[in-house]
Amino acid sequence: MIGIIPAAGIGQRMGAEIPKQYLQCCGKTILDHSIFALLQDPRVERVWVAVQDDDQWWPESHFANDSRVEATLGGATRAQSVLAALRAAKESGVATATLAVVHDAARPALAREVLARLLDVAERSPESGALLALPVRDTVKQAETSAAQGSLSVSEQTLERETLWLAQTPQVFQLGQLIQALEAGLAANSPLTDESSALERCGQRPLLVVGSRQAMKVTDPEDLALVEYYLKHLNRSFL
Numbered sequence: 001m002i003g004i005i006p007a008a009g010i011g012q013r014m015g016a017e018i019p020k021q022y023l024q025c026c027g028k029t030i031l032d033h034s035i036f037a038l039l040q041d042p043r044v045e046r047v048w049v050a051v052q053d054d055d056q057w058w059p060e061s062h063f064a065n066d067s068r069v070e071a072t073l074g075g076a077t078r079a080q081s082v083l084a085a086l087r088a089a090k091e092s093g094v095a096t097a098t099l100a101v102v103h104d105a106a107r108p109a110l111a112r113e114v115l116a117r118l119l120d121v122a123e124r125s126p127e128s129g130a131l132l133a134l135p136v137r138d139t140v141k142q143a144e145t146s147a148a149q150g151s152l153s154v155s156e157q158t159l160e161r162e163t164l165w166l167a168q169t170p171q172v173f174q175l176g177q178l179i180q181a182l183e184a185g186l187a188a189n190s191p192l193t194d195e196s197s198a199l200e201r202c203g204q205r206p207l208l209v210v211g212s213r214q215a216m217k218v219t220d221p222e223d224l225a226l227v228e229y230y231l232k233h234l235n236r237s238f239l
Contacts, residue, residue, distance in 0.1 A: 001119065002089055002098060002175070003038035003047035006081035007031055007105035008055075008074025020218060021105040022057040026231045030218055032062045033108030033231060035069060038170070040112045043119055044101055048089050050074030050081035079192040083182045086175055096176025099126055102195050103170040106218040109230035115170065118209045122172035125207055129178075131171035131196050132211030136164040168211040171195040177204075 010019045021031040028036075031049070038044045047069045051058050055071075063069040072088040074081030082102055090096065099122055103110065114132065122130040140161050143153040173181075173195060181198040192198050196206045214230045216223065 001043045001045065001172075002094055002100055003035075003044045003170075004082055004085045004089070004100050004102045005031070005034060005038070005047060005049045005105050006074060006078050006085065006102075007058075008050050008052045008076075008081045009078065009105070010052075016221075018057065019052075019055075023218075023224065025108060025224065025228050026236075028062060029057075030108045030227075031105050033236070034103060034105050034110070035061075035063050036236060037108065037110035037115065038101060038103055039068060041115050041119060043123075046070065046089075046094075048072055048085040049105075050085040077192075078194075079182055079186055079198065082195065083179065083186070086179050086182070090175060090179065094175060096174065096179075097126070098175045099123070099172050100175045100178055101170045101172050102178075104217055107169055107215050108218070109227050109234060110170070110215045111212060111234060114212045114215060118170060118172060118211075121207055121209050126174055127177075128207050129171070129173035129196070129199055129204065130207040130209050131194075132168040132215060133165040133208045134168065134211050134213065136161040136166060140164060165208055167194055167196060168215050168217075169194070171206070173199060173206070 007021050022029045035047055038047055049071050051071050051074055058071055072085050075084050118132055140159040141155040142157050142159055144156045145151055145153055181202050185192045185198045185201055190201055199206055218227050
């Protein structure tokens with residue numbers, strides 16, 4: 001298996017002076033924690049990180065000189081960055097049937113046992129692929145914008161939550177299969193918000209593996225305190 005981490009975004013919603021993946025949490029950057037999260041399972045032998053062309057922070061990463069980790073140039077979107085990293089891995093000799101474990105740069109608190117559970121499923125069903133996800137527990141509303149309410153969103157209807165899941169990462173697919181799906185989706189200008197959406201577009205039905213709230217994505221400033229809490233309870237060592 002190999003790991004893929006798209007880290008070329010700037011995290012505008014965070015409102016920080018540097019890209020959010022390079023913010024510090026528990027003495028390391030968010031990105032370093034996310035890389036470590038993949039490498040904690042020995043089945044993930046190498047990791048490709050897609051970074052910006054003018055990324056001035058990557059050289060200071062804990063893993064910048066790690067033989068298991070390679071930086072490559074990302075793209076303008078998540079899908080483009082993932083595709084660039086997959087192509088780099090293929091060009092280095094990684095076989096197309098190899099499972100690629102794609103993980104968000106801003107999900108630093110992925111626990112070892114949660115990752116292992118996902119990889120176990122992906123190994124049993126490599127042609128299907130698998131992703132971490134959480135069943136929706138809250139009542140879900142479909143909204144629309146109302147001019148009568150001063151452009152506020154109003155509830156149009158309540159959706160059946162029994163079939164709804166919140167996608168997380170990692171998401172695991174065969175390298176060649178994922179390259180083809182992303183290339184097709186990008187060529188059609190489809191909205192590819194994650195890897196499974198690209199495979200679903202091609203008729204595939206990836207397996208859902210119950211994830212963890214701890215594997216949250218850092219998006220807003222208020223997320224930092226919570227993810228630091230989770231990281232402190234993981235007792236990680238970067239030695």
